[in-house]
Amino acid sequence: SDKIVLKMYRAYEVPRQQYFHLYNLIEELSQNAKLPMPKVYMMENSSPNAFATGRDPKHACVCVTKGLLQLLEENELKGVISHELAHVKNRDTLIMTVTASIAGAIMLLANIARWSAILGGGRGGRRGSGNLIGLIVMSIIAPIAALIVQLAISRSREYGADASGARIAKDSKGLAQALNKLSQTSKYKKLEANPQTAHLFIVNPLKGNTIASLFSTHPPIKERIARLSAMKIQ
Structure with a gap:
């Protein structure tokens, strides 16, 4: 369940008064997506990453790492949050x-x-x-x-969340820039992740060689960035 996943990563719900700017950002983007305000969780980890979970939009949670907030500019953070809200809107959170x-x-x-x-x-x-x-x-x-189950579901839904997220943020460049930063930074700032939940994150927290990357639950970052760069947001 979503509670198990949050507990697994020692994520905790953060108070609005402590992270006022983050709450305002998520609230604004939730309104863009026509979604209820999700609960906001934090992971005490320097590796930049994020995920969403919850059985439906009314019980959704968006979880970010401290490293994500420290690394990204506002437009990039908007892109990441919008990607996670897209998972909520598309009901990917339950499926994933x-x-x-x-x-x-x-x-x-x-x-x-x-x-x-x-x-x-x-x-x-x-x-x-x-x-x-x-x-x-x-x-x-x-x-x-188990890997085939994750691959079949996760890759297509990541592409979908990228596209939907760009429309929620009304900008595709922010998410593209964020994905590039996350991909580069996560190489040396690692997140200890369970392989069975790796597909929940916006970028794959597991490190592997070139052969292992063929079996990644996430699409190639370069392909995701290329698709976002080709989008025209109206």
Whole structure:
């Protein structure tokens, strides 16, 4: 659930009086998107990133890291917040939170299968060997299945949220500039993220090599920036 995700990252709800400017910004953009004001959460992390969660617009939360507020200019921050509000408006928050739960459940089953294979050994003769092989196969296939579930849902919805977010902010350049900054800065300011919830963030918090990037839950940053740069906002 959304509460589990927020607790996982030790996010806390911030008071309006402490982050008055951030609240005003989110309130303005929520009005542009014709959405209720979401709850505002903060992560004590220097890595710039953000995500939205919640089962529907009335129960939505937008969470940002301290690093995000420190790094971005106002038009760039508007772009990021608008992207997250687009997820809320498009009901992606429910779908992506459920996806995270499904992926987590699949990984749990994979771990159970792996430990059953290790602890069970080859007991039971031929039948036991067959069960052991089945458990090993499941422990290999399950994580792949979890990744495929996330890939199928996350990439297309990120492109959609970029486009919708640009329209909410009435500007595509701010988000494009923000994505470039986030991509560069997150290389050396890392966020310890759970692989099953990585798809919730605006940029992938997980680091990997070129081959690993092919299986990223996020579309390539360069492609996202190119699409935003080609947009004409009226």
